Amino acid sequence: MASLIQSKISTKLNMSRRIRRTPYTKRVEECGVTDFTVVNHMLLPKRFQKSVEDDYWHLNEHVQLWDVSCQRQVQISGPDASLLVQKMTPRSLKNMETGKCFYIPMIDENAGMINDPVLLKLDDDMFWISIADSDVLLWAKGIAVGLNLNVSITEPDVYPLAVQGPKSEDLMASIFGEDIRKLKFFNFRIFDFLGTKQVIARSGYSKQDGFEIYFKCFENYFDKNEMGEKIWDIIWKAGKEFNIAPGCPNLIDRIEAGLMSYGNDFTKENNPIECNLEKYCSDKSDHDFIGKNALDNIKKQGVKQKLKGVLFDGVDCPPCSIPFPLYSKDKKLIGKITSGIYSPKFKKNIGLSMILNEFCKTGSEVLVHTPDNKLRKGIVSSLPFSK
Amino acid sequence: MASLIQSKISTKLNMSRRIRRTPYTKRVEECGVTDFTVVNHMLLPKRFQKSVEDDYWHLNEHVQLWDVSCQRQVQISGPDASLLVQKMTPRSLKNMETGKCFYIPMIDENAGMINDPVLLKLDDDMFWISIADSDVLLWAKGIAVGLNLNVSITEPDVYPLAVQGPKSEDLMASIFGEDIRKLKFFNFRIFDFLGTKQVIARSGYSKQDGFEIYFKCFENYFDKNEMGEKIWDIIWKAGKEFNIAPGCPNLIDRIEAGLMSYGNDFTKENNPIECNLEKYCSDKSDHDFIGKNALDNIKKQGVKQKLKGVLFDGVDCPPCSIPFPLYSKDKKLIGKITSGIYSPKFKKNIGLSMILNEFCKTGSEVLVHTPDNKLRKGIVSSLPFSK
Numbered sequence: 122m123a124s125l126i127q128s129k130i131s132t133k134l135n136m137s138r139r140i141r142r143t144p145y146t147k148r149v150e151e152c153g154v155t156d157f158t159v160v161n162h163m164l165l166p167k168r169f170q171k172s173v174e175d176d177y178w179h180l181n182e183h184v185q186l187w188d189v190s191c192q193r194q195v196q197i198s199g200p201d202a203s204l205l206v207q208k209m210t211p212r213s214l215k216n217m218e219t220g221k222c223f224y225i226p227m228i229d230e231n232a233g234m235i236n237d238p239v240l241l242k243l244d245d246d247m248f249w250i251s252i253a254d255s256d257v258l259l260w261a262k263g264i265a266v267g268l269n270l271n272v273s274i275t276e277p278d279v280y281p282l283a284v285q286g287p288k289s290e291d292l293m294a295s296i297f298g299e300d301i302r303k304l305k306f307f308n309f310r311i312f313d314f315l316g317t318k319q320v321i322a323r324s325g326y327s328k329q330d331g332f333e334i335y336f337k338c339f340e341n342y343f344d345k346n347e348m349g350e351k352i353w354d355i356i357w358k359a360g361k362e363f364n365i366a367p368g369c370p371n372l373i374d375r376i377e378a379g380l381m382s383y384g385n386d387f388t389k390e391n392n393p394i395e396c397n398l399e400k401y402c403s404d405k406s407d408h409d410f411i412g413k414n415a416l417d418n419i420k421k422q423g424v425k426q427k428l429k430g431v432l433f434d435g436v437d438c439p440p441c442s443i444p445f446p447l448y449s450k451d452k453k454l455i456g457k458i459t460s461g462i463y464s465p466k467f468k469k470n471i472g473l474s475m476i477l478n479e480f481c482k483t484g485s486e487v488l489v490h491t492p493d494n495k496l497r498k499g500i501v502s503s504l505p506f507s508k
Numbered sequence: 509m510a511s512l513i514q515s516k517i518s519t520k521l522n523m524s525r526r527i528r529r530t531p532y533t534k535r536v537e538e539c540g541v542t543d544f545t546v547v548n549h550m551l552l553p554k555r556f557q558k559s560v561e562d563d564y565w566h567l568n569e570h571v572q573l574w575d576v577s578c579q580r581q582v583q584i585s586g587p588d589a590s591l592l593v594q595k596m597t598p599r600s601l602k603n604m605e606t607g608k609c610f611y612i613p614m615i616d617e618n619a620g621m622i623n624d625p626v627l628l629k630l631d632d633d634m635f636w637i638s639i640a641d642s643d644v645l646l647w648a649k650g651i652a653v654g655l656n657l658n659v660s661i662t663e664p665d666v667y668p669l670a671v672q673g674p675k676s677e678d679l680m681a682s683i684f685g686e687d688i689r690k691l692k693f694f695n696f697r698i699f700d701f702l703g704t705k706q707v708i709a710r711s712g713y714s715k716q717d718g719f720e721i722y723f724k725c726f727e728n729y730f731d732k733n734e735m736g737e738k739i740w741d742i743i744w745k746a747g748k749e750f751n752i753a754p755g756c757p758n759l760i761d762r763i764e765a766g767l768m769s770y771g772n773d774f775t776k777e778n779n780p781i782e783c784n785l786e787k788y789c790s791d792k793s794d795h796d797f798i799g800k801n802a803l804d805n806i807k808k809q810g811v812k813q814k815l816k817g818v819l820f821d822g823v824d825c826p827p828c829s830i831p832f833p834l835y836s837k838d839k840k841l842i843g844k845i846t847s848g849i850y851s852p853k854f855k856k857n858i859g860l861s862m863i864l865n866e867f868c869k870t871g872s873e874v875l876v877h878t879p880d881n882k883l884r885k886g887i888v889s890s891l892p893f894s895k
Contacts, residue, residue, distance in 0.1 A: 135544065
């Protein structure tokens with residue numbers, strides 16, 4: 122089978138300018154990165170020397186530093202900025218205050234998911250959209266050109282660093298001062314750092330406590346890489362007493378938490394209702410947005426499938442680079458596991474799958490066909506996974 | 509130096525569904541692919557077991573089969589299709605006939621390059637845009653939504669395969685019939701293949717003769733992978749007498765030919781004039797397109813830099829994953845080499861660089877700072893490189 126052949130292959134990532142390095146890539150290499158992936162035309166570390174499981178335990182107990190520069194910012198500013206941003210999401214932004222982060226589904230005219238970014242409101246006429254893997258910049262620019270809006274849309278020199286894990290608050294307080302402890306989840310504030318003003322949010326792509334530093338390179342201040350390495354080194358040095366390690370979004374932690382990944386667990390073929398994002402598509406909001414009619418129709422007609430968890434037999438989940446077919450007990454194809462791994466917490470394999478409606482009830486028995494040709498028994502779970 | 513550290517690291521590409529496989533990936537793995545890159549969220553093979561130089565000589569003498577599925581098609585159809593496509597490029601499409609391929613610069617409202625795709629006119633109201641690495645689908649959809657155009661914009665199930673090299677015509681004729689020999693450069697026609705109709709163009713990302721098969725998976729006909737492997741196998745088998753080998757865009761061939769790569773040699777920070785694409789931005793054309801005013805201003809004011817070739821000392825070019833700074837004789841920074849490699853034909857290193865106007869005259873002496881800390885003497889060359 123293709124996947125068996127593939128799992129034996131260690132395919133290198135061919136490097137070029139197009140696969141953009143970050144201000145931290147040198148440090149990440151010095152820390153012994155072994156795997157990268159590519160997100161938004163930029164390197165994202167995916168593994169260091171330790172196993173994903175060792176990394177998971179470390180993330181659960183200590184603190185990690187992640188280069189998540191690939192979370193590119195789409196900066197929308199100008200008189201029509203709030204109008205444009207609101208057009209791009211079914212989530213009402215009417216009551217959004219400066220200093221808040223909003224997780225927003227972003228849909229096209231057919232209600233297909235374009236992205237699921239985090240929106241930061243920097244000012245009434247200034248937003249950052251912190252994106253997953255698709256060129257939201259082009260989508261936003263296309264709409265703005267078509268509607269002749271008075272906005273400026275750019276990708277600023279901002280390179281997010283995530284500090285994740287239960288000791289992240291202590292570490293951040295040791296660098297940025299005690300005030301940072303008061304920062305609430307999905308809020309951000311401006312902090313001083315080496316004479317610059319930096320946006321720091323309490324957020325991150327893990328189920329642990331954590332912060333994201335939206336590190337901005339100010340022109341004529343320092344060289345981008347020099348400045349990036351400086352901030353990395355300061356955090357690294359201060360982190361030693363907290364047992365800091367290099368890290369990256371952890372597949373076990375992410376799946377346990379039910380955190381979806383755009384391109385993996387859902388694509389533009391999926392609508393936000395299938396992705397369990399109803400709560401960000403409020404019926405009460407009367408604002409106009411792209412895809413509103415399509416979404417209303419989907420709500421009326423109901424969806425055919427839903428994203429769910431699957432807990433399935435085995436302590437040996439093969440890499441899920443090719444989705445695993447999911448069957449009902451009577452062997453009907455009802456979905457596919459798009460992210461899967463062994464969970465040491467549940468002592469079973471876990472995965473995420475869109476599952477046809479009639480089979481997606483929590484507790485339903487299913488069968489997972491893994492690429493080692495095993496048909497494994499599974500149980501549909503709600504998300505996040507819970508004991 | 510970062511680049512020295514990096515060159516010692518064999519960093520693996522972490523595989524997931526988001527980094528999409530193609531219908532040929534299994535065959536590519538069986539052929540012993542060692543390196544991949546990611547283009548348009550899809551795998552592009554970058555190396556097999558042979559060296560890039562061995563591969564270059566093979567491409568110059570025989571025929572190769574390339575999985576270029578990552579050249580995704582943005583299909584634009586409907587009553588406003590030609591209106592939208594024309595809005596997206598400064599190149600006049602007024603006289604474009606069905607069956608033609610046009611290389612088109614695609615620019616934004618500031619005349620920054622969005623992409624440099626090949627446009628195929630399938631019918632008066634049906635186009636394929638065969639793209640380099642950026643989500644042109646989102647750009648097109650954004651414009652269409654903003655202007656409320658009557659078009660359908662999709663990514664069809666089309667997976668291009670390239671047959672490249674001097675023996676490609678003989679190979680293609682042995683499969684698709686003698687008529688294919690009459691196909692002219694940048695023309696396409698529909699050919700029968702196993703009961704399906706397939707678009708085949710005389711084109712490809714090399715300076716050799718070649719064809720691109722825009723292999724389309726027809727629903728309810730065959731499984732996508734099964735069908736992809738079938739076409740691969742048929743070409744492979746027929747290719748044996750022509751000494752066929754697996755291949756991929758070859759860096760030596762590409763740079764010698766002056767073929768730019770979007771994201772490597774130019775980005776949205778560059779305009780088409782800097783990229784030597786004046787001839788696709790005709791002054792005579794009076795059509796309206798996005799970025800027209802900005803482009804007119806640039807033409808009036810002139811550009812600050814131009815993409816040129818650089819022939820520089822050495823037979824040992826380090827990997828150009830981080831651009832090499834380019835200096836004038838008096839040590840002024842005048843550009844950076846964004847793609848570079850040793851050319852066995854010129855018996856020197858060659859590279860591509862945007863170079864400041866006053867230094868970009870063919871024959872000018874320059875200095876290239878490679879990451880092995882050598883300052884190498886170079887000469888500015890026109891493109892394509894010529895003896």
